[in-house]
Amino acid sequence: MDDIILRVKDICKYYPGVKALDGVNFEVKRGEVHAICGENGAGKSTFIKILTGANEPTSGTIEFNGKEYAKLTPKQSMELGISVIYQEFSLIPYLSVAENIFYGREIKKGIIRDIAAMEKQAKELCKEMGVDIDVHKRVCDLGIAYQQIVEILKAVSKKSEFIIMDEPTAPLTVKETAVFFKIIQKLKQDHVTIIFISHRLEEVFEICDRVSVFCDGKYIVSKDVQDITKKQLITYMVGRELSDDYPEPKRKIGETLLKVEHLKNKRVHDVSFELKKGEILGFGGLVGAGRTELVRAIYGADPIESGTITFNGKKYSPKSPADGLEAGIGLIPEDRKAQGCVLSLTIRENIVYSILKKISKVSVVQKKQEKEIVDQYIKELNVKTPSPEQLVKNLSGGNQQKVVLAKALATNCEILIFDEPTRGIDVGAKQEIYNLMCKLVEAGKSIIMISSEMPELIGMSDRIVVMSNGENAGELSKGEYDQTHLLEMASSKL
Ligand SMILES: Nc1ncnc2c1ncn2[C@@H]1O[C@H](COP(=O)(O)OP(=O)(O)OP(=O)(O)O)[C@@H](O)[C@H]1O
Ligand SMILES: [Mg+2]
Structure with missing residues (x-):
């Protein structure tokens, strides 16, 4: 089979006064963890929404597993095995962790939702992924980091072939990020392809195989992470070098x-x-x-x-x-x-x-x-x-x-x-x-x-x-x- 799972050609997405995507050409190899980096407003989330069918491109084509599409509907995207963890949460706050994981794909006994079965499977999933979370708890009673982990579990439970993660680690601290990276390693062993968006560049170097840069709606470059330094990556993203130093305020601390x-x-x-x-x-x-x-x-x-x-x-x-x-x-x-x-x-x-x-x-x-x-x-x-x-x-x-x-x-x-x-x-x-x-x-x-x-x-x-x-x-x-x-x-x- 083709080594390339996703290939987009000349994708544009225009809004009044904004070229969110402007002629993007881009490829993802099967089984890789592929980072997309770029400044705020570069077009990363818009690009993702085109792959999930949440947005229709103004022009261009999407080729997935060798088949070409002018656009994808959410249903098509799901059937293709694409799932997404959005930057903004999409969980239902008053449902439990287990119910959220299986939301829209509830396990049923006849016409009734089989909560016990969902809880059992959710527990197994947590165990498999090394996550310690109470699956009976309502999502609104969890901290933001655990909500994010539930989002991740939800995507994992769908057995997707292609998972897109839009800033999944933003609300996580060092400890939870480590748990999360273990999940990614596991998915990688199962040959799942992952698109990973993060503003924490250290993570890109830690977990990703390749990185692509977007700037002002345009695709700039793709590199193997071992062939690029953090400094170079930043330069591609912002068009200039940035120092690592923190500014020192000139003032006297008072009473x-x-x-x-x-x-x-x-x-x-x-x-x-x-x-x-x-x-x-x-x-x-x-x-x-x-x-x-x-x-x-x-x-x-x-x-x-x-x-x-x-x-x-x-x-x-x-x-x-x-x-x-x-x-x-x-x-x-x-x-x-x-x-x-x-x-x-x-x-x-x-x-x-x-x-x-x-x-x-x-x-x-x-x-x-x-x-x-x-x-x-x-x-x-x-x-x-x-x-x-x-x-x-x-x-x-x-x-x-x-x-x-x-x-x-x-x-x-x-x-x-x-x-x-x-x-x-x-x-x-x-x-x-x-x-x-x-x-x-x-x-x-x-x-x-x-x-x-x-x-x-x-x-x-x-x-x-x-x-x-x-x-x-x-x-x-x-x-x-x-x-x-x-x-x-x-x-x-x-
Ligand atoms: N529905 C919309 N209507 C108008 N403009 C939009 C809409 N959605 C996105 N945009 C614009 O498209 C551009 C790209 O936005 P996008 O959310 O893709 O950026 P991003 O790279 O994900 O940034 P961030 O790192 O801040 O999440 C932005 O200028 C944004 O304001
Ligand atoms: Mg975004």
């Missing part, structure tokens, strides 16, 4: 601004820490360590059971995010789809969402001021869009994340909490976000940053608090950072 003492809520047990003016305080830990719940409590989004917070020398006890914002604490949440932005609104509407009062006079929005703010952030964060009036749902994943950032930055808060700020952000844009964080602390703001990306956590933080199982497992100062030690601390309270 304590925020003091958290013995804070407790449903996930956080007795956590104390301080944040100083002008400081970038990092929070490390494994997924589920309680970091997100801690910052949500400080922002006012989750109830606090006991403990005190002092902000600017005064007692602060937020009851809602409005209290947090009013006091000068802004949060950039990890789950952009659920909490970060309203997908059905425009970029402009999202950016000014939290500051409407500030830019209105007698309830009328000052259009000129609004435009200035919106234009400033689109430019500063380099949001790829034909206009501020574009709906956020039409932006690429990384560009949606930039809108979430812009929305929080526009509030001009004294403390900004970044929960996984660079998830899904391309290498070039990451640098821009780091530079922006520098500018913020240079202007006297303080930053709390939760990050599961070890290099970023170590590179950007002035101090790191490590959380483990809802507790503060210790603090490290610059100079003491060490990846192994950090991971040990992160597991110390398990």
Whole structure:
């Protein structure tokens, strides 16, 4: 049989004002793990949607297993054995893990769904894949990392011949990524072909055989990973060299601004820490360590059971995010789809969402001021869009994340909490976000940053608090950072 499983010819996909794909020619060999890399908005997800039948190409052809198609319908794509793990989750929150895995292909006894049989098979699948997950649990009660693992199990359970993974590891930390890579190795042994999209370039080198680069909707190049360095790959992606260095803010760290003492809520047990003016305080830990719940409590989004917070020398006890914002604490949440932005609104509407009062006079929005703010952030964060009036749902994943950032930055808060700020952000844009964080602390703001990306956590933080199982497992100062030690601390309270 032909060594090439997928060959696309001159694929174009045009939207009003956007050439999402512009004459892509591209091949995937049978049984390989093939990475697609490119900046935010390069066209990666659009390309995937054409293979799954979610999108119709404007022109071009798709050849799969030697047969040529002008387009694929979702049904055809499924019948061809193509399955996909989307960048945005597609699980049903109120169904259990087992029900989600078999959703649309339920095992039945007569006309009734045989839940016990599905649970049994789901359990076996977990065991086979080396995943420790309770298959009875509702998906909405799982953390985002485990939800991602369920997505993966779902694709694996279909016994697909061709699995496409669009940023599957974005919500995973080092530990879960390792579990996931084991799954990929297994699939590889079974000769499954995989397309793998990730902004974490180290992963491309760890797990992939070949890599292709897209840029502005165009196919640039394909290389065997052993024939290319990370530096070269970045240069293909962004058209210039990038340094690996993290920027050093020029500022003096000031007095304590925020003091958290013995804070407790449903996930956080007795956590104390301080944040100083002008400081970038990092929070490390494994997924589920309680970091997100801690910052949500400080922002006012989750109830606090006991403990005190002092902000600017005064007692602060937020009851809602409005209290947090009013006091000068802004949060950039990890789950952009659920909490970060309203997908059905425009970029402009999202950016000014939290500051409407500030830019209105007698309830009328000052259009000129609004435009200035919106234009400033689109430019500063380099949001790829034909206009501020574009709906956020039409932006690429990384560009949606930039809108979430812009929305929080526009509030001009004294403390900004970044929960996984660079998830899904391309290498070039990451640098821009780091530079922006520098500018913020240079202007006297303080930053709390939760990050599961070890290099970023170590590179950007002035101090790191490590959380483990809802507790503060210790603090490290610059100079003491060490990846192994950090991971040990992160597991110390398990
Ligand atoms: N439905 C749509 N309407 C208009 N433009 C769209 C639509 N879908 C995608 N686009 C645009 O097509 C371009 C490519 O988007 P795509 O989602 O494929 O990028 P990507 O490479 O996956 O980026 P990321 O790394 O940020 O996920 C972007 O400029 C995006 O705004
Ligand atoms: Mg994408």
